[in-house]
Amino acid sequence: MEPGDAKNREALRLRLMGLGDSSLHKSYYPELQKRLGELERFRTLLDRANDAIFLVSLRDGCVRYANASARRYGLLLGAKDLQLQCLPLKNLLLGGNGEGVDMDRILAASAFDSGEEGRCVLDLFTDEGLRRCELSVSVPETSGDVHAVLILRDVEDRLAAEDRLRETLHQVEEARSRTVSLTAAIVELKDSFTGQHQRRTAQLASAIGRHLGVSGGELYDLVTAAMMHDMGLMAIPTDILFAPRPLSEVEWLLVHRHPLIGKTLMDRENFPSSVSVPLVQHHERLDGSGYPRGLSGRHIVSLARILAVADVAEAMSSHRPYRPAHDRSVVLAELAAGRGGQFDAAVVDACVALLEEGFAFAPHPVEELSQG
């Protein structure tokens, strides 16, 4: 503003006298109120959090701040005003062993993955009794007193649900294992050759599968399918099944139905397709020469390819009523002949490697069935 004209001069004069519209006396109050408002909002945010949040001085182990949710842990010992007195963390948090939990214990129990934040799960007393709580601890860089930020989350409900789920899954798996064992046992009662064949095929298939990196639930499915892959044969009349002679064309047609019969039985019991498909496909061949559908190439799932090789290799290695066991060299030659044609090359290679290493069939039940 130029002091030139009279109007401006008067306005400037009033300002000089402190009577201008914005001739302010020094006051921090407006700024103070703004900051207080921000603090208030942050505090509301913190108090709204379900997780308990503590600010703990590492110098004396006292709690400098605790949000509203933190009261769940302090109720038993009567938390007081944190501004007025030093309240040690160990007086607030009571562990499952009845002892107070201090920062040393938390830091010792915590795993620091990324360096910044440590985590652990501790049993703590809350207003709902003893609960498993996940603790997150970090020591942010601040000037002055060093504080740890402690965030507690009650994970009791989540962990309990996980425990129940795991238990249920275990029970389901056990039930399936019992079904498979029972079925295999019945097959073995009626036809010890087929029964043994299924068991030994399962051993070999499991070994090939593991060799090829199959694991976990998939390996379990492979073994399950192998343990029952010939159960469809039980529907074939005994005189055909045990005939010590070449079968007629009609008889072969019957025998070729056994994968379909096996799958039908599985479907009735609601076995997953990850088990029933390898079973129904174990006589299919990559070049389309197999049965019952004459599938080829990518239509044949990987577990079925493993099962096919294991089936053939085991069958040739074993004694049959109508022929003696083949030599290992014959088996290897047969596999080599089918490599890349009838059989998956990688599976054949794995099987050959196992046999050359001297793979031995265990005399008794397959371990994999009892694993989770």
Add this chain to the structure above:
Amino acid sequence: MVGGESLRKFVAPEIVFGEGALELSGRFVRNLGGRRILVVSDPGVIAAGWTEKVLESLKGANLSVVVYENVRTNPSTASVMEGASVFVREQCDMILAVGGGSPMDCAKAIGAVVSNEQHVLEFEGVDNVALPPPPLVCVPTTAGSAADVSQFAIITDEVRKVKFAIISKTMVPDVALIDPRTTLTMEKNLTVATGMDALTHAVEAYVSDASSPLTDLHALETVRLVARHLPGAAAELDNREHRRGMMLASLYAGLAFSNAGLGMVHALAHSLGGALDLPHGECNALLLRHGCAANHSAVPERFARILQAFREGECMASMSPVAPTPPEKVLEELVARVEVLGGISGIAVRLRDFGLCREDIPRIARFAYQDACLLTNPRHLDAAELEEVLHGAW
């Protein structure tokens, strides 16, 4: 120690004096950061229309207001606590007081309560308000209490039946908007009583053992202004010049006593006013001459200067020269003038006229002896001596 080498401090709020100061309420409150304002006033001031004028100014500055008006003469602890709860409930962030000493003292105490979250009784005494209250703007409507510039807040404890003082630098308002027009609505009795309050402030501050050149200036000018303008203001209630003179006298007296402290007259007036619920100005008017008599021997030359200032003030009014007064006549002449001024409106001259029972005097003296105002009296007085003074005034 009076004056000399001893240290002195002078605290005053930001002051705007003059006709039109009231209309600046909105601007000053807004500049201090207020958004929702607790306006503390009383029914008398509201009836006179001053509160409404302040509200207009605040609303003109887009500020929201909450009026707390349940304040009577000699504000009580209950009134303070109620006002504080209104402040909190209504989420106010600033206080403006419009009125005489009662609403202003009440507003000061409300501020202390809301920022410290303590009961008002806990602030009794000197420097017992830890956290500064929210900003306070005062618009005085009487010419006497000077609560708008002082560090004092006088509250009545209705349980003990005694007035107690909250004395703290944090009690000094942030802004005093002193508009002499607001005193035009005071009737004669209130004009004289509040004027006598201002005179008592000046006399006690001038003879205080904490007085200083900074406060002397204001105290003596107060005496001149009162001598010159109080009779005129009482005679012509709508005379703007006298009203302005008395408003200035009140301000000067406030600046003097807030920084120099008071004395035995105020100690007795607080105790008496608390016990009998009397107007503060009238108590002072009655007790002032007794205070002069009791303290004269301690600082005779100071009383002589007061008398001289009195006469200077009178001469300004009558344009006649000031003749010196022989020392032995000082007290007599001073007391005579105080009596004349107090007599304008027929304020009681004996304590018995206030309805005080003689048996109550020892209790009044005992409470007065504990009053912080006695700390700066020019000579030490014990409870028995205070009792003697009261008997003399009875």
